[in-house]
Amino acid sequence: MIRVMVVDDEALIRSGFQHILEAAGDIEVVAAVPGGQAVRTAQERRPAVVLLDIRMPDMDGLAVLAELRRLPQAPVVAMLTTFGMDDYVAAALHSGASGFLLKDTDPERLPSLVRTLAEGGTVLSSEVTRTVVDGFLNAGPRQDAARRLQRLTDRERAVLAAAAEGLTNADIATRMHLSTGTVKDHVSAILAKLEVSSRVQAALLAERAGFLRPARGKEEP
Numbered sequence: 001m002i003r004v005m006v007v008d009d010e011a012l013i014r015s016g017f018q019h020i021l022e023a024a025g026d027i028e029v030v031a032a033v034p035g036g037q038a039v040r041t042a043q044e045r046r047p048a049v050v051l052l053d054i055r056m057p058d059m060d061g062l063a064v065l066a067e068l069r070r071l072p073q074a075p076v077v078a079m080l081t082t083f084g085m086d087d088y089v090a091a092a093l094h095s096g097a098s099g100f101l102l103k104d105t106d107p108e109r110l111p112s113l114v115r116t117l118a119e120g121g122t123v124l125s126s127e128v129t130r131t132v133v134d135g136f137l138n139a140g141p142r143q144d145a146a147r148r149l150q151r152l153t154d155r156e157r158a159v160l161a162a163a164a165e166g167l168t169n170a171d172i173a174t175r176m177h178l179s180t181g182t183v184k185d186h187v188s189a190i191l192a193k194l195e196v197s198s199r200v201q202a203a204l205l206a207e208r209a210g211f212l213r214p215a216r217g218k219e220e221p
Helices: 011-022 035-045 061-069 086-094 110-118 126-138 142-149 154-164 169-176 180-194 199-208
Strands: 002-007 027-033 049-053 076-081 099-102 123-125 218-220
Touching: 002 011, 002 035, 002 110, 011 027, 011 110, 027 035, 027 110, 035 049, 035 061, 049 061, 049 110, 061 076, 061 086, 076 086, 076 110, 086 199, 099 110, 110 123, 142 180, 142 199, 154 169, 154 180, 154 199, 169 180, 180 199
Parallel strands: 002 027, 002 049, 049 076, 076 099, 099 123, 123 218
Antiparallel strands: none
């Protein structure tokens, strides 16, 4: 079972996401709480994936993201967002968010997107993040990005390229004939060598360096 926590200040949103996800059969919503309760609840219930509203009146979603990322067993965090919030999305990207979901995501696709996140993949809503991603790619010198890429071994470059396609750790392991644990170790080494905090940032930095064709992970339509 994939343990998920939904964080949103609107009770209707929380209950709607919980109903959709739990109907999938392999997903357990261990908590559905407003922003002010998110960090304490995550410590108690230890979700694998957190769906976090990017902007809430009682506590800023970006502040919650930062605290969740500092937990000893930090969950994968995907931000729930709407159109026209590029500044918030950009900040979340730099803070290590693993994905961005529109609040009006097709209910039939939501469970598969959560599975992708739980398995180490990324989910990017192209409609929301296109401007932000383009800005990220244009920020900073390409030479610096290329210099960081040179730190990777050939095997790590291959893992990075596969991760940039949106493949999960299990998918990469199958493709490269490795164990899932070995892939996880490679991903950890890649993040450390590239000086980034998420697979999304690693893929975007590689794209900025010209190592990849444009890659956005698994996109939400």
